[in-house]
Amino acid sequence: MALGLGATPALAGGVIAGTLIENTATATYDDGDGPKSVDSNTVTVRVDELLDVTTTSLDAGPIGASPGETVLTFEITNTGNGPEAFELTASPAVAGNDFDTVIESIAIDTNGNGTYDPGVDIILAGPEVTPILAADETVTVFVVVIVPGTATDGEQSEIELTAAAATGSGSPGDLFAGAGVDGADAIVGTTTASATTIGAITVGITTVDLTKSAAIVDPFGGDSAVPGSIVTFTIVADVRGSGSVSDLVVTDVIPDGTTYASGTLALDTASLTDAADADAGTASQASGISVDLGNVAGGTNHTVTFNVTID
Ligand SMILES: [Ca+2]
Ligand SMILES: [Ca+2]
Incomplete structure (x- = not known):
């Protein structure tokens, strides 16, 4: 940093507009009767404003x-x-x-x-x-x-x-006469x-596609939907686009005529507890399932699965 001169701070734009720069010259001489000095008149320059x-x-x-x-x-x-x-x-x-x-x-x-x-x-x-x-x-x-x-x-x-x-x-x-500080000029x-x-x-426009499918296993080892068959529902949330979505929550109800199979809720194949707790999911017969995916970036997908039994 440059040191200020006197009371005038050093600025990127130079000495501040309106500053009076005063200067008086002095001459010394000897007239045979000892040293003498004489001052000139003082010249005062007021700094114009740079824009x-x-x-x-x-x-x-x-x-x-x-x-x-x-x-x-x-x-x-x-x-x-x-x-x-x-x-x-x-x-x-x-x-x-x-x-x-x-x-x-x-x-x-x-x-x-x-x-x-x-x-x-x-x-x-x-x-x-x-x-x-x-x-x-x-x-x-x-x-x-x-x-x-x-x-x-x-x-x-x-x-x-x-x-x-x-x-x-x-x-x-370019000069704007009298438009500067204290009536000085302003100069471009x-x-x-x-x-x-x-x-x-x-x-970034981001969309969510939700696709649901069902896979059935009947009590006889086949895939018929009969009482006692286990239905695995798979819900895929596919987030598309260059941005992201926030607060993405996947919910589903337990269909009439079926019973939720406790402890089968999973997100991306990882088990979630049925209780409302620290994990992302909750599930119950009355309220259905809910999985909170939070913020999800475009170009990613998440899969929620759960089982029900046909009554
Ligand atoms: Ca502000
Ligand atoms: Ca839970």
């Missing part, structure tokens, strides 16, 4: 999304040397997109926790302008988009966020006082 900004996506990569609302996270940094607000523009139309989202809103991370909290983090009204950021200050911004119901599994879409200095942007060196810096970055989403 600069950077934007960054804070998402680690394309974020997983399903049709409906999705939130992208960005960071805006005032890399200028004075206080400045930035007008934000989000565009859903980026070349190469498989589909375009609909921009719903832009919000500021009001409580500073890095997560979009609906009802807490303030949604900006148009034109969407950040609060004034001090030089070097950053703010986290959320772009809330709607993924259309027509999007299909695996499709990608990018969203472009632009932040432009509210005072103005343009070519480096090397970033053009405008920065654009891209956030991306990948659609």
